[in-house]
Amino acid sequence: MKNELTDRQREILTFIEQFRNENGYPPTLREIGRKFEIASTFGVKRHLEALVKKGFINIESNASRGITSLKNEFGLISDKLFQTESNFTKIPIIGRVAAGTPILAIENIEVSLVIDSSFLKKTGDYFALKVRGDSMIEAGIFDGDFVIVSSRKEALNGEVIVAMVGDEVTVKTYERSANQISLVPQNKNYSPILIDGKSEFSILGKVTGVIRLLN
């Protein structure tokens, strides 16, 4: 047996892939059969077994919709993108911004976001944060926006930064005078946060991008 697919098998493999992309779960034997007008589940099953034997899928026994590990005719799809194109950068989205909870715990990283590297300046550490509140709307940063942040510990006047004040993370404009650091909101309804010697304060990074998703 050659490890090449017959036309029929290729059709079915393609259908499984499409189905999963559309529905979020693989098809059942009967759903495949309906599509290809195969009346017997056994007919379908043997196609799947052929696909397993040839290494294109795995099937979890006795599990409904138990098709896993899709490959296509060219081999593993999962590796394909990373081999050919490497100009993407994966950015972790740092956990929930709830007051009082530690946010920068690295274990909190649940989701990543991949963006075109051309959006970023140099190589460096980036992370993303979902913004809460409207204190920066005049700078075009709205509640629910994602900000892309370049990690750094210092900032220049006028830059939009992400800072840690006490145990809260905040996005503000950085203003430093002779002996006073101000975190200035871009919204008339809010007042600057003044940093005195006592406050726990640190700069986490500079905002280098904003992403907003609408419905």
Place this chain on the structure above:
Amino acid sequence: MKNELTDRQREILTFIEQFRNENGYPPTLREIGRKFEIASTFGVKRHLEALVKKGFINIESNASRGITSLKNEFGLISDKLFQTESNFTKIPIIGRVAAGTPILAIENIEVSLVIDSSFLKKTGDYFALKVRGDSMIEAGIFDGDFVIVSSRKEALNGEVIVAMVGDEVTVKTYERSANQISLVPQNKNYSPILIDGKSEFSILGKVTGVIRLLN
């Protein structure tokens, strides 16, 4: 009922996501129950119903493993299932758009932009435009921003759309009354564009995302 998740619901949502990423298909009620030591499928089912009500998942009735359309706490569609192929989507950037006084028509396709597919819905054609002008600043769309546009020919009142008026492309809020279509800027200094029967007018798409790059 608030649309926020309880701890239990978040745990379960996270588990579903992980399960799907590991296995390629969503878990059954009992598989979820086994994980969390919930003996009754009914207990699990009501968690899922809560997640549906709050808009984090959809469930296909009577379908095994019928959980679809995962969102996570950030509102992103969890697309790791499709990591195999299209974790990224290539979007053509088309010319520029007048967001102030309409200036530019569609130029040539310059560049493409690659973004994480979780930013997009699964279906549909997308393109991107670079916005010129400040007529939409109150909607958080600034001069120089990129808007991601889902191609469509119709719109609902209040949606931010990209439209063609004459031979110029513009980004505005769509407002339709009995017999009048208005393209409303989000900036007090500008007036709506009124579409009469004579104008050549067509909707190019709906703005589904905004990307801003800062220095």
Place this chain on the structure above:
DNA sequence: CATTTAAGTGCTCAATTGTTCACTACAAAT
């Protein structure tokens, strides 16, 4: 204190789904 909401048990039932068997048919290779 009554009510609501979240969380769960134990159970039954019906629908969905995977497994398996016997049999047919055809083309290609040994």
Place this chain on the structure above:
DNA sequence: ATTTGTAGTGAACAATTGAGCACTTAAATG
């Protein structure tokens, strides 16, 4: 001529799975 691989029907069966009900517990709400 016989085997092998592919492709299918039809039916029966068992396991998995989702749906639903009555009832319980606990915490929060008002």
